[in-house]
Amino acid sequence: MRVVFMGTPEFAVPALKTLLGNSQVVAVYSQPDRPVGRGLKLKASPVKEVALDAGVPVFTPEKVSIPEEIERIRSFDPDFIVVVAYGQILKLPVIEAPRFGTINIHSSLLPRWRGAAPIQWSILAGDAETGITTMKIVPKLDAGDILLQESTPIRMDDTAETLHDRLSELGAKLIVPTLKGLLEKTLSGIPQDESKVTYAHKLQKEMELLDWKKPARQIDLAVRALNPWPGTRIETLAGIKIKIKKGRLVAFTPGRPGPAGMLHTFGGELFLQCGQGAYQILELQEEGKKPVSGQDFLNGLQGRGLEMPLGLKEVFET
Numbered sequence: 001m002r003v004v005f006m007g008t009p010e011f012a013v014p015a016l017k018t019l020l021g022n023s024q025v026v027a028v029y030s031q032p033d034r035p036v037g038r039g040l041k042l043k044a045s046p047v048k049e050v051a052l053d054a055g056v057p058v059f060t061p062e063k064v065s066i067p068e069e070i071e072r073i074r075s076f077d078p079d080f081i082v083v084v085a086y087g088q089i090l091k092l093p094v095i096e097a098p099r100f101g102t103i104n105i106h107s108s109l110l111p112r113w114r115g116a117a118p119i120q121w122s123i124l125a126g127d128a129e130t131g132i133t134t135m136k137i138v139p140k141l142d143a144g145d146i147l148l149q150e151s152t153p154i155r156m157d158d159t160a161e162t163l164h165d166r167l168s169e170l171g172a173k174l175i176v177p178t179l180k181g182l183l184e185k186t187l188s189g190i191p192q193d194e195s196k197v198t199y200a201h202k203l204q205k206e207m208e209l210l211d212w213k214k215p216a217r218q219i220d221l222a223v224r225a226l227n228p229w230p231g232t233r234i235e236t237l238a239g240i241k242i243k244i245k246k247g248r249l250v251a252f253t254p255g256r257p258g259p260a261g262m263l264h265t266f267g268g269e270l271f272l273q274c275g276q277g278a279y280q281i282l283e284l285q286e287e288g289k290k291p292v293s294g295q296d297f298l299n300g301l302q303g304r305g306l307e308m309p310l311g312l313k314e315v316f317e318t
Helices: 009-024 046-053 067-074 118-124 160-183 215-228 294-303
Strands: 002-007 023-029 034-038 041-042 080-084 102-106 129-135 146-153 233-235 241-248 260-264 269-273 278-286
Touching: 002 009, 002 046, 009 046, 009 080, 023 046, 034 294, 041 146, 041 269, 102 160, 102 278, 118 129, 118 160, 118 215, 129 160, 146 160, 160 215, 215 278, 269 294, 278 294
Parallel strands: 002 023, 002 080, 080 102
Antiparallel strands: 034 041, 102 129, 129 146, 233 241, 241 278, 260 269, 269 278
16 A cells, blocks of 8 residues: 555654554655744654654645645555644645545544544543544545544543543554555445534633633533643632642532632642532642642642632632
């Protein structure tokens, strides 16, 4: 199999490595090098680094669907284009360039969660499971025929990061059977049920502010889904800006329940009182400081002459 691979982030790396060992990857396309860090030094994408290490030619055009790039892709005489989190929308001439089709690895059980952030939205929605779909790419967003799927449960302690890693490996597992099935004509696509489509729109910075009025269950889902970006934050009446990095649901209301929007302690542990129930904060980060445990945060408050409970600014100043 002659494969042109298109991908950019770490999520796409396991699939690329699998294809490098089970097909002839004739070219790799990735997003251009981007400036990172304080020095804004240009850094290659994870996919580009793996491809270069394997001796595969890499191309990083700002736009792949332009005539000269389309001709270059055709010149590789590919059987397939495989796309994994590439970061560009492909136009029809690119989609139709390979002999047997352009295939995408998508991190949800389509037709649920088409779009940019399916991993995060599957957690935010409280879904019991998610998975990987391999599908034929068509011009409409994530609307192509389903080829193979495999599900995985969303555990109570899963975060966007842990789910990302598990789904990345699932995608690598499915890609070779998908391509072989198409080559051998033992696999045909199944049209998606449009009545079951949901969309996972791009995450926005303003999503980081926690809505304390919601039940603790919703707070837990947001913390697990939105870390590391955009994160989840609160601000106390004392002016302490806090990002909640990690927490957990508790099966009881600790101590004497106060009004929603209070940070309080019970048994030496830190809790956020929610609209329904309480949420235990295990790890947090004050603005400009390193992440600490809830206990270390409480110890630090004593050094500043502050006492619990602390009210949230958006609760008591609005």
